[in-house]
Amino acid sequence: MSEVLVQTEEQITERIHGFLARSFAGRTLSEEDDIFALGFGNSLFAMQLVSFLEQEFHFQIESDDLEMDNFRTLRAMVQLVKKKIGA
Amino acid sequence: MRWPEDYNEFHRQWIDFTEKHIVPYAQQVDHEERIPAEVIQALRQQGAFASGFPADKGGPAGDPEDLAIRHGLMHEALGAGSASIQGLVNVHHMGGIIIARWGSAAQKDYWVPRLTSGECLAGLAITEPNVGSDAAAVELQAMAVQGGYTLEGTKTWITCGQSADVFLVLARMENGPAIFIVPSNTEGLTRIPIHGMLGCRGYMLATLRFERCFLPAEALVGRSPFGLTHFAATGLDQGRLNLAWACVGMARTCLEACLHYAQTRHQFNAALAEFQLVQRMICRMTTDIEAARLLCWRASSTRGRNSPAAVKASTIAKYFASQAINRIAADAVQIHGAVGCSAQSPMQRILRDAKIMEVIEGSTQVLETAIARYTYNEAAV
Numbered sequence: 001m002s003e004v005l006v007q008t009e010e011q012i013t014e015r016i017h018g019f020l021a022r023s024f025a026g027r028t029l030s031e032e033d034d035i036f037a038l039g040f041g042n043s044l045f046a047m048q049l050v051s052f053l054e055q056e057f058h059f060q061i062e063s064d065d066l067e068m069d070n071f072r073t074l075r076a077m078v079q080l081v082k083k084k085i086g087a
Numbered sequence: 088m089r090w091p092e093d094y095n096e097f098h099r100q101w102i103d104f105t106e107k108h109i110v111p112y113a114q115q116v117d118h119e120e121r122i123p124a125e126v127i128q129a130l131r132q133q134g135a136f137a138s139g140f141p142a143d144k145g146g147p148a149g150d151p152e153d154l155a156i157r158h159g160l161m162h163e164a165l166g167a168g169s170a171s172i173q174g175l176v177n178v179h180h181m182g183g184i185i186i187a188r189w190g191s192a193a194q195k196d197y198w199v200p201r202l203t204s205g206e207c208l209a210g211l212a213i214t215e216p217n218v219g220s221d222a223a224a225v226e227l228q229a230m231a232v233q234g235g236y237t238l239e240g241t242k243t244w245i246t247c248g249q250s251a252d253v254f255l256v257l258a259r260m261e262n263g264p265a266i267f268i269v270p271s272n273t274e275g276l277t278r279i280p281i282h283g284m285l286g287c288r289g290y291m292l293a294t295l296r297f298e299r300c301f302l303p304a305e306a307l308v309g310r311s312p313f314g315l316t317h318f319a320a321t322g323l324d325q326g327r328l329n330l331a332w333a334c335v336g337m338a339r340t341c342l343e344a345c346l347h348y349a350q351t352r353h354q355f356n357a358a359l360a361e362f363q364l365v366q367r368m369i370c371r372m373t374t375d376i377e378a379a380r381l382l383c384w385r386a387s388s389t390r391g392r393n394s395p396a397a398v399k400a401s402t403i404a405k406y407f408a409s410q411a412i413n414r415i416a417a418d419a420v421q422i423h424g425a426v427g428c429s430a431q432s433p434m435q436r437i438l439r440d441a442k443i444m445e446v447i448e449g450s451t452q453v454l455e456t457a458i459a460r461y462t463y464n465e466a467a468v
């Protein structure tokens with residue numbers, strides 16, 4: 001569990017970006033890159049992403065949150081996190 | 088990371104349970120290809136069907152990491168007794184956890200207490216005649232109709248297909264895969280038993296035929312296209328780790344039997360245990376078991392902490408443990424000679440069961456591809 005309480009949009013972006021970079025072979029993703037179009041929509045990655053977001057930002061992703069548009073880009077994920085943690 | 092010694096007492100309780108309620112039935116289950124009601128009742132009373140489920144719906148309460156490790160040790164003990172009986176508990180958990188994790192409030196409220204109490208047993212139906220490892224190619228159709236959906240198609244090789252009360256069924260909708268909760272008494276669902284498998288003969292496999300099978304709208308879990316990537320994947324991911332632990336248990340049974348036999352059987356005026364070539368087999372078993380147990384331990388620990396590393400750790404644990412049990416069971420039959428080949432020998436049963444472990448919940452080759460992909464990704468950082 002992360003010790004620091006993440007609040008700002010930059011911090012959230014940085015953390016998700018770091019996770020995506022680790023998962024995507026060090027590739028630099030822009031905030032608008034479509035990760036599904038890049039071929040990262042497989043179930044092994046999807047499960048890791050869910051665990052990462054939940055563990056890092058201390059909230060639970062419910063099935064209502066599962067919409068392609070919430071996970072398509074880095075920016076979309078940041079918005080989802082902000083909504084869920086009320087940042 | 089917590090170490091096994093802290094859990095000796097808990098593990099001992101499950102080993103005692105297994106010795107009393109499972110081992111006496113293991114050969115019978117294999118021969119008759121069904122699990123007797125009294126075994127299921129004993130599992131129910133012992134809380135096997137509640138393990139791995141959330142505490143507010145009847146699962147055990149406590150620290151999540153601790154619970155994940157206990158859950159693994161339970162599967163280890165069950166696997167040591169009978170891979171078939173472990174399979175029943177495993178698929179119940181794999182199917183049920185999809186509802187517990189992703190179901191609507193109403194779905195959770197209705198199903199999870201029934202599942203944790205063992206009143207209803209679950210199964211997970213993904214595979215089809217044309218759809219195996221490539222589950223994303225699911226063909227069984229779900230069509231939206233007035234008031235719900237109709238399912239049309241066939242699932243096959245479904246563990247507890249003959250016996251489960253409810254199935255979590257992967258189907259194809261217009262925009263991709265979806266998961267439905269299908270009670271086994273739903274009109275339009277027919278179960279056709281499958282017999283004579285190589286191993287895990289007590290899995291009570293069936294083919295499930297869905298013909299204009301109507302389901303109310305509330306039967307859909309979440310929404311498509313997340314049926315495979317998130318919902319079924321949650322069950323498969325848990326099942327992989329349960330199975331890895333079961334392989335460790337099967338291996339422990341082999342090693343214990345071999346130690347006993349090698350010390351009591353004499354040839355050339357010496358106990359088999361004295362021969363260095365037998366010692367080599369014992370050494371390999373011991374090493375494989377230690378390694379598999381540690382991989383399982385690490386995977387359960389990461390899973391309990393909801394770490395993103397858990398998926399990869401479970402994949403590696405299942406990949407290693409399922410191959411290890413094949414090496415170990417083959418050597419166990421070898422050490423037992425003709426006795427190991429006989430119909431009465433648990434060793435030959437475990438050898439047959441072991442092969443199944445390399446096919447289900449991600450075949451060895453499919454897991455190799457997945458693990459290599461993880462490694463490529465991480466190595467490039």
Ligand SMILES: Cc1cc2nc3c(=O)[nH]c(=O)nc-3n(C[C@H](O)[C@H](O)[C@H](O)COP(=O)(O)OP(=O)(O)OC[C@H]3O[C@@H](n4cnc5c(N)ncnc54)[C@H](O)[C@@H]3O)c2cc1C
Nearest residue numbers: 211212213214219220244245246443446447448450452453
């Ligand atoms: C005892 C038993 C119980 C089962 N229980 C269930 C259940 O409860 N629910 C359920 O849905 N299914 C169940 N199954 C089905 C099981 O999940 C499938 O058998 C498994 O997914 C593999 O699919 P397949 O058998 O069609 O093999 P295929 O996918 O056709 O594969 C055949 C061979 O090709 C290899 N292969 C496939 N793809 C690749 C690749 N990309 N690269 C390299 N090699 C590849 C495989 O490793 C395998 O060796 C069960 C099967 C058995 C035997």
